[in-house]
Every structure is written in structure tokens, then in C-alpha cells.
Amino acid sequence: MAANGTGLPMARKPLAKIVTDDKQGNGMCHDDSAKGVKAQTIDELHFLQKKRSAPTTPLEGNQGAFASLPDDERRRQQLQSISxxxxxxxxxxxxKVVRGDPAAKSSQAVEHVAHRHHHHVGAPAISVSDDSSLKFTHVLYNLSPAELYEQAVKYEKGSFITSSGALATLSGAKTGRSPRDKRVVMDDTTQNELWWGRGSPNIEMDEHTFLVNRERAVDYLNSLDKVFVxxxxxxxxxxxRIKVRIVSARAYHSLFMHNMCIRPTDEExxxxxxxxxxxxxxxxxxxxRYTHYMTSSTSIDLNLARKEMVILGTQYAGEMKKGLFSxxxxxxxxxQILSLHSGCNMGIDGDVALFFGLSGTGKTTLSTxxxxYLIGDDEHCWSDYGVSNIEGGCYAKCIDLSREKEPDIWNAIKFGTVLENVVFDEHIREVEYGDKSVTENTRAAYPIEYIPNAKLPCIGPHPKNVILLACDAFGVLPPVSxxxxxxxxYHFISGYTALVAGTEDGIKEPTATFSACFGAAFIMLHPTKYAAMLAEKMQKHGATGWLxxxxWSGGSYGSGNRIKLAYTRKIIDAIHSGSLLNATYEKIDVFGLEIPTEIEGVPSEILRPENTWGDKKAYKNTLLKLGCLFKNNFETFTNYKIGKDTxxxxxxxxxGPNF
Ligand SMILES: Nc1ncnc2c1ncn2[C@@H]1O[C@H](COP(=O)(O)OP(=O)(O)O)[C@@H](O)[C@H]1O
Ligand SMILES: C=C(OP(=O)(O)O)C(=O)O
Ligand SMILES: [Ca+2]
Ligand SMILES: [Mn+2]
Structure with a gap:
């Protein structure tokens, strides 16, 4: 090979020119298996890829606030409302708000607007004295799950797509709610209306402090390149129906609320x-922390008069859903509508059941x-017309989730679902549901229609059964009464459960939790108000209560075992079918509860807790101990009247317990 100093063979003759316009049809360098794209440039090609969404359907008739407005005017008003x-x-x-992602060049040209008190939009520019009013805040308005995935994966550390298509993300330092940091503005109205003081979840704050925190949140949000609305x-x-707006800084939060609230149609x-x-x-x-009332770097502040909530210092998404529930x-x-911290489902014959219970007792698992038909897993209303779900999605615990035991929840964890704080295989991205490295409170948030037999719209007739769930880690309450x-x-007002910390070593003793109305963290009025409404509705519609x-069964946590989910499901089946209503009952000591002697598919000996304990004396002592805890807890309620008559x-x- 001749050396020419370039390392390449020396060309004797110029190379033949490659013919791209192959009129001779010799097939050389030509692939005619597919037509070429219509684009002339890469930019044009990318432009072709995205078909423009129908610009919010034009309206016939003139229902609604903006109905008679032309498209661009309506969009301007929407932006103005966000500003x-x-x-x-x-x-x-x-x-100054502008629609669209700041990273997308094309959005720079779209409409923008600034909101001014006392000034018309489009009025001559007034001089501004602070830098924040010189910049644009990009608004990512009701993005689709696909768009939110892209935002999360691109900009939010710790966001990944799992092998089933869900979006795995981290909620940061807080992996559960912070009830001690939830404050409510006390004003002349709320002072008289709300439940304050011992046992109440409403920690007082004043209007001024609320405004300080609101300004802090708003300034923070405005300092960002973009916010999600x-x-x-x-x-x-x-x-x-209540219209809610959620302004947030993370795609994770926006997708979570997209899933959990009811999604409006384009027209709505x-x-x-x-x-x-x-x-x-x-x-x-x-x-x-220098702000009055603040006791940590977290504050969740509710102002009913302003119809606003401010969240600072926690990224746990459940705070938003439960805040709205409050x-x-x-x-x-x-x-005159009763709000319920309960799951709800309906049989093919239209029989509705409510499932009350504190966190982790089985509302989501058993209503699915x-x-x-699933009406909802967590928050409902009971009006004169029946029940309705408050939400548009479910929020399932997924620690130790298995396809066999909870197939519907398992299958709901797919594209669109937010998976919080789970651990997954770094390469295959398969989730390891048993892994508690980040937290025990791992969660999946998915739209309710991801459950195949969801009842849409999520409403139903008056409940026939009211099931109170308690996860009794003492192991003395019967599987069903x-x-x-x-x-x-009595049990609704008590709101008992006893869980075990689970993750911590050396925990031998379950700790009892009493949370009025099975949701004291979320109620705003005194518990007896809700209890009176529940009593009235159950009486009027002939609903039966069950505990x-x-x-646990066969001993407390440590010696006994958790009741098999399969047995609990059989018990629930017997309640739904009506067969348990006509079973033979016997009464048990201390709590005076009526327990059935037989249920199809459940070993009879487990129905009476005493049978399952090897040490009968330990059983009796534990039973009495729990009875005392109930009595002590109920003391705060003995001076209240429930309902119209004494x-x-x-x-x-x-x-309550008698001994
Ligand atoms: N016998 C049982 N009944 C109900 N849930 C059980 C049972 N045994 C284990 N579990 C587990 O307990 C958890 C109940 O949680 P979940 O249904 O999310 O509660 P909630 O919605 O009330 O917060 C689930 O992880 C479920 O798999
Ligand atoms: C989201 C919650 O609900 P639950 O555990 O009842 O499902 C919560 O209590 O934070
Ligand atoms: Ca739940
Ligand atoms: Mn709940």
C-alpha cells in the first residue's frame, strides 16, 4: 500500500460520485422500502411529531363563565386567574405568567399576562420596583401524565420509570404526614365552629402568621422558572362538587393530584x-422558625376564610389529599352531608358497604x-341521596404488596401511577415491595379507573353495612362482631387501632391509638357532631354496624399472628351477602360483643379469640388491659350529648367495655 503521509491509500482516480436520484434503477445506495419524511430539517421533523391538541373544544351554547368568549380571550382569562x-x-x-415549559423554545411566543389589582391587563406598563415582577413564571397547566413523567424524569432527582411503567419518586425527608405541624387559622368564626383544644387536630394560628407563611410560599413559587397548576x-x-386549584413546584405533586382528585373534561x-x-x-x-407559632421547619396551614392552604417544609404528597379532606x-x-374517612364499595345488587379504619387497617385493601364495584378507598360523603367519593383516585400502601393477595392493586401499578419511596432493582427497575430501606409507608397513587371494577361515576345508594376496622395488635378483639x-x-367515637412499629427492633408491646371518628387528624368539628349524623343516617336507612x-390472633404481636387476609375477606363476604346477619351469635366478656359461631371458609375456632391463645391467663389480662385503655380514652366524651335525645x-x- 502506497504511503502518502495520511495513512490512507492514495487515490489514483477520483471516486465515482454516488447517485442519489437513481433514475436508472440499478438499486445502488437506494432504499425504497419506505417513503421519506416530509420534513426538510430536523426542527421540521420534530414539529411534525407533535400533533397539536384540539385547542380546548369550542363551545356551543353559553353555559359557563367563559363560554361566549373566543379561545384566546378565554386562555388569557385562565392565565390571569393563575397570576x-x-x-x-x-x-x-x-x-407575569406564561404558558408552557421554559425549555421549549416555541412557548416563548405564547400568550402571557400579569395580574394587577386596580389595573386592567393591557393598560400602559407601570414602573416596577422589584426584580421578581420583571421575570416570567412559566405555568405548566393541567399537564398530562406523559408530560409530567418527562418533567419528573428530566428535572427531579430520584424519579425513575419502573418495569411496570409507574413513576417511582422520593418524597424527601418526610415520608408520612406531620400532624403536629398542621395549623388552622382561628378567627371569630372558626373559634366558635371548630373543635379546639385537647384531642383536636386543629392547632391554632393567627391570620397574620398565615399571611407570613403564604407570602413565603408564594415568593418561593414565583422565584422558580416554572410552577405546576x-x-x-x-x-x-x-x-x-368543589373546584380546587393546586399550585406546586414538582411534577410528582402535580401527577399525584392529577391521580387523586377528579379529572375535569376539556369542556369542564x-x-x-x-x-x-x-x-x-x-x-x-x-x-x-423565627415566625410566630412555628415549632419545626414544617408547617401545613389552613385558612378557611381565605379558602387557602399553604404547605412549607414537607414534600409528602398525602398532605395535600388529606388537607383537602379536612x-x-x-x-x-x-x-347536612356527612364526610367519612372510609372506603366504600357496592355489590351487583346495589348493596353498599362503608369501611372505616385508621391508617393501615384495611380500608383500601378490603374495599378493592x-x-x-369500587366506589372509593378513603374519603366519602353520605348525603340524603346516598354516598359519593370525594376523590378520583386511590392511595394504596404497598409494603409487602403481592400479586397473589392483592391482584387489583398490583395491576394498577402501571403507566400513570405514582410510586412513592419504593426500592427497585437499579437495572431491571423491578420494584422490591418487601424493601423498607426508605420507609415502611411506601405508597401507590393511581386513578380509580385503574381498578377494573371501579364504579363510575363514583356514587352509590345508602349504605347497608358499616364496617369498623381495627388492627388489634393485642390480639384480643374477635375477628368479627x-x-x-x-x-x-361507641366504637366509631373511640376509633381504636393498635399497630406495631414494625421496622424497629425490640418492640414487644403494641401501642393503642384512639382517633375519634377513625380520623381525628382530619375532622374539623367536634367528633360528636359527626357521630350524631352517622347515628341518624344509620337509623334512618337501617344500616348494620360490624367490628x-x-x-392479631392467637396472642399479641410477638407471639400471635396477623389474621390471614383470606379469612378477613371471607368474613367480609359473609357480611356483604347477608348470611352473617342471620348466623348464631354468642356474647363475649368485657367488651360485650356478639360473635358468630360459624362463617363459611373461616375456621370456627378463630372466631373466639380466647380459643386461639395458649395462655388463657395472659389472654384475660390483655383483654382487661385493652378494656381499661378504652375506658380511659372515652372519659373525654362522657360530658357530651350525641343526637337529639339523652x-x-x-x-x-x-x-363500652364492662368489668
Ligand atoms: N387480615 C388483613 N386484613 C386487611 N389487611 C391486611 C390483613 N393482613 C395484612 N393486611 C395488610 O395490611 C395493610 C392494610 O392497609 P390499607 O388497606 O392500605 O389500609 P388503609 O387504607 O386503611 O390505610 C395492607 O398492606 C394489607 O396487605
Ligand atoms: C394517606 C393516608 O391514608 P391511609 O393511611 O388511611 O390510607 C394517611 O393517613 O396519610
Ligand atoms: Ca388507604
Ligand atoms: Mn385513609
């Missing part, structure tokens, strides 16, 4: 107008039943 939401209360102006609904009952979104309630989620940013616990009873109305009320222990109150007081 107003983000307005600083001291500077009096909202930021979700406009959605709560409550499937159309008469009592066009007519959305002003929200009834707004959440400012600045969870990545702490509150200021709002419903205030608004609904005002309309392949043989029944039939309750009379007074007993149902189901989904916890008769029921007396009966309820007598319905």
Missing part, C-alpha cells in the same frame, strides 16, 4: 373559572374487592 393566585399580597401584583374537582356528587376545564379552594405547595422550602370535613356538614347502634357509635379485627347518649356510654 392572581400567585399574587404577592404586599406588592399587590401577580407575576392543577385545576380539578372534589366530590362525585355534582350538587356538592374551559368553564372552570375561579377555584373554591387553593393549595400552595412549597414543600421543598422550609418555614421560618376542608371537606368543614364544608360538607354545613350542608374483585367481586364488587355484630354491633347494635349504640355499640357502633372487624384485621390484626337516650342514645346513655346507651352509647353503656356500650
Amino acid at each position: 392572581a393566585s400567585l399574587a404577592s399580597l404586599t406588592r399587590g401584583t401577580g407575576p 392543577n385545576d380539578q374537582f372534589l366530590n362525585w356528587d355534582p350538587q356538592n 376545564l374551559e368553564n372552570f373559572g375561579t377555584p373554591d379552594f387553593t393549595i400552595y405547595n412549597a414543600g421543598q422550602f422550609p418555614c421560618n 376542608v371537606m370535613h368543614y364544608l360538607m356538614p354545613k350542608r 374487592d374483585h367481586n364488587r 355484630k354491633l347494635n347502634l349504640a355499640q357502633t357509635m 372487624v379485627n384485621t390484626g 337516650k342514645l347518649t346513655q346507651e352509647i356510654l353503656a356500650a
Whole structure:
């Protein structure tokens, strides 16, 4: 080979030119198996890839706030509404907001608007004195799950796509709610209306401090390149639907709320107008410990008069869903509607069951039943017309989740689902549900229609069965007992469960938790208000109460075992079918509960807890110990009247443990 100093063979003759326009048809260098693209440049090609979404369907007729407006005017008003939401209360102006991702070049040209008090949009520019009003805040408005996935994966550390298509993400330092940091503004109205003081979840704060925290959150959000805005609904009952707006900094939060709230149709979104309630989620940013009332860097602040909630210092997404639930616990009873911390499902014959219970007792697991229609797993309303779900999605615990035991939840963990704080294989991205490295409280949030037999719309007739779930780690409550109305009320007000810490070594003793109405962390009024409404509704519609222990059997935590989910499901089946109503019952000591002697598919000996304990003396002592805990807890309620007459109150007081 001739050396020419270049390392390449020396060309004797110029190379033949490659013919691209092959008129001779010799087939050389030509692939005609597919037509070429219509684009002339890469940019054009990328432009072709995205078909423009129908620009929010044009309206026929003129229902709704913006109905008669042309498209661009309506979009301008929507932006103006978002700018107003983000307005600083001291500077009096909202930021210049622009739709779209700041990273997308094309969005720079789209409409933008700034909100000013006392000024018309489009009025001559006024001079600005602070830098924040010179910048644009990009608004990512009701993005689709696919768009939110891209945002999360691109910009949020710890966001990954799992092998089943779910979006795995981390909630940061907080992996559960922070009830001791939840504050409510006390003003002349709320001072009289709400439940304050011992046992109440409502920790007082004043209006001024709320505004300080609100400003802190708003300034933080406005300092970002972009914020996510979700406009959605709560409550499937159309008469009592609430419009909510969630402003957040993370795609994770936006996708979570997309899944958990009710998703508006394009048409409903066009007519959305002003929200009834707004959440400012600045969870990545702490509150200021020098601010009055602040006891940590976390504060979740609710202002009912302003219809606003501010979140600082926690990214745990459940804070938003449960925060809105508190709002419903205030608004609904005002309309004679009972708000319930319960799951709800319906049989093919229209029989509805409610499942009350504290966290981890089985609301989500047991309401998700392949043989029944799921109305919802966690938050409902009971009005004069029946039940309605407040939410548009479910939030399932997924620690130790298995395909065999909970197939419907397993299958719901797919594209669109948010998976919080789970551990997965770094390469295959298969989730290891048994792994508690990040937290025991791993969660999946998915739209309710991911459950194949979801009842859409999520409403149903009056409940026939009211099931109170307790996960009794003492192992002394029977797997199931039939309750009379007074007993149902006693156990509803007590709101008992006893879980074990699980992750910590050396924990031998279960600790009892009493949480009024099975959700004291979320109620706003005194527990007896909700209890009276429940009693009235159960009486009026002839519902039967049941107490189901989904916890330990054969001994306390440490010596006994958790009741098999398969048995609990058989018990629940017998309640639904009506067969348990007509079973033979016997009474047990101390709690005076009526227990059935037989249930199809359940070994009879486990129905009476005493039978399952080897050490009968230990059983009796544990039973008495739990009885004492119930008595002590109920003391705070003995001076309250429940319902219109003292008769029921007396009966309820007598319905507790007796020894
Ligand atoms: N016998 C049982 N009944 C109900 N749940 C059980 C039982 N045994 C184990 N579990 C587990 O307990 C957890 C119940 O949690 P979940 O249904 O999410 O509670 P909630 O919705 O009330 O917070 C699930 O992880 C479920 O698999
Ligand atoms: C989201 C929660 O609900 P649950 O555990 O009842 O499903 C919670 O309590 O934070
Ligand atoms: Ca749940
Ligand atoms: Mn719940």
C-alpha cells in the first residue's frame, strides 16, 4: 500500500460520485422500502411529531363563565386567574405568567399576562420596583401524565420509570404526614365552629402568621422558572362538587393530584373559572422558625376564610389529599352531608358497604374487592341521596404488596401511577415491595379507573353495612362482631387501632391509638357532631354496624399472628351477602360483643379469640388491659350529648367495655 503521509491509500482516480436520484434503477445506495419524511430539517421533523391538541373544544351554547368568549380571550382569562393566585399580597401584583415549559423554545411566543389589582391587563406598563415582577413564571397547566413523567424524569432527582411503567419518586425527608405541624387559622368564626383544644387536630394560628407563611410560599413559587397548576374537582356528587386549584413546584405533586382528585373534561376545564379552594405547595422550602407559632421547619396551614392552604417544609404528597379532606370535613356538614374517612364499595345488587379504619387497617385493601364495584378507598360523603367519593383516585400502601393477595392493586401499578419511596432493582427497575430501606409507608397513587371494577361515576345508594376496622395488635378483639347502634357509635367515637412499629427492633408491646371518628387528624368539628349524623343516617336507612379485627390472633404481636387476609375477606363476604346477619351469635366478656359461631371458609375456632391463645391467663389480662385503655380514652366524651335525645347518649356510654 502506497504511503502518502495520511495513512490512507492514495487515490489514483477520483471516486465515482454516488447517485442519489437513481433514475436508472440499478438499486445502488437506494432504499425504497419506505417513503421519506416530509420534513426538510430536523426542527421540521420534530414539529411534525407533535400533533397539536384540539385547542380546548369550542363551545356551543353559553353555559359557563367563559363560554361566549373566543379561545384566546378565554386562555388569557385562565392565565390571569393563575397570576392572581400567585399574587404577592404586599406588592399587590401577580407575576407575569406564561404558558408552557421554559425549555421549549416555541412557548416563548405564547400568550402571557400579569395580574394587577386596580389595573386592567393591557393598560400602559407601570414602573416596577422589584426584580421578581420583571421575570416570567412559566405555568405548566393541567399537564398530562406523559408530560409530567418527562418533567419528573428530566428535572427531579430520584424519579425513575419502573418495569411496570409507574413513576417511582422520593418524597424527601418526610415520608408520612406531620400532624403536629398542621395549623388552622382561628378567627371569630372558626373559634366558635371548630373543635379546639385537647384531642383536636386543629392547632391554632393567627391570620397574620398565615399571611407570613403564604407570602413565603408564594415568593418561593414565583422565584422558580416554572410552577405546576392543577385545576380539578372534589366530590362525585355534582350538587356538592368543589373546584380546587393546586399550585406546586414538582411534577410528582402535580401527577399525584392529577391521580387523586377528579379529572375535569376539556369542556369542564374551559368553564372552570375561579377555584373554591387553593393549595400552595412549597414543600421543598422550609418555614421560618423565627415566625410566630412555628415549632419545626414544617408547617401545613389552613385558612378557611381565605379558602387557602399553604404547605412549607414537607414534600409528602398525602398532605395535600388529606388537607383537602379536612376542608371537606368543614364544608360538607354545613350542608347536612356527612364526610367519612372510609372506603366504600357496592355489590351487583346495589348493596353498599362503608369501611372505616385508621391508617393501615384495611380500608383500601378490603374495599378493592374483585367481586364488587369500587366506589372509593378513603374519603366519602353520605348525603340524603346516598354516598359519593370525594376523590378520583386511590392511595394504596404497598409494603409487602403481592400479586397473589392483592391482584387489583398490583395491576394498577402501571403507566400513570405514582410510586412513592419504593426500592427497585437499579437495572431491571423491578420494584422490591418487601424493601423498607426508605420507609415502611411506601405508597401507590393511581386513578380509580385503574381498578377494573371501579364504579363510575363514583356514587352509590345508602349504605347497608358499616364496617369498623381495627388492627388489634393485642390480639384480643374477635375477628368479627355484630354491633347494635349504640355499640357502633361507641366504637366509631373511640376509633381504636393498635399497630406495631414494625421496622424497629425490640418492640414487644403494641401501642393503642384512639382517633375519634377513625380520623381525628382530619375532622374539623367536634367528633360528636359527626357521630350524631352517622347515628341518624344509620337509623334512618337501617344500616348494620360490624367490628372487624384485621390484626392479631392467637396472642399479641410477638407471639400471635396477623389474621390471614383470606379469612378477613371471607368474613367480609359473609357480611356483604347477608348470611352473617342471620348466623348464631354468642356474647363475649368485657367488651360485650356478639360473635358468630360459624362463617363459611373461616375456621370456627378463630372466631373466639380466647380459643386461639395458649395462655388463657395472659389472654384475660390483655383483654382487661385493652378494656381499661378504652375506658380511659372515652372519659373525654362522657360530658357530651350525641343526637337529639339523652337516650342514645346513655346507651352509647353503656356500650363500652364492662368489668
Ligand atoms: N387480615 C388483613 N386484613 C386487611 N389487611 C391486611 C390483613 N393482613 C395484612 N393486611 C395488610 O395490611 C395493610 C392494610 O392497609 P390499607 O388497606 O392500605 O389500609 P388503609 O387504607 O386503611 O390505610 C395492607 O398492606 C394489607 O396487605
Ligand atoms: C394517606 C393516608 O391514608 P391511609 O393511611 O388511611 O390510607 C394517611 O393517613 O396519610
Ligand atoms: Ca388507604
Ligand atoms: Mn385513609
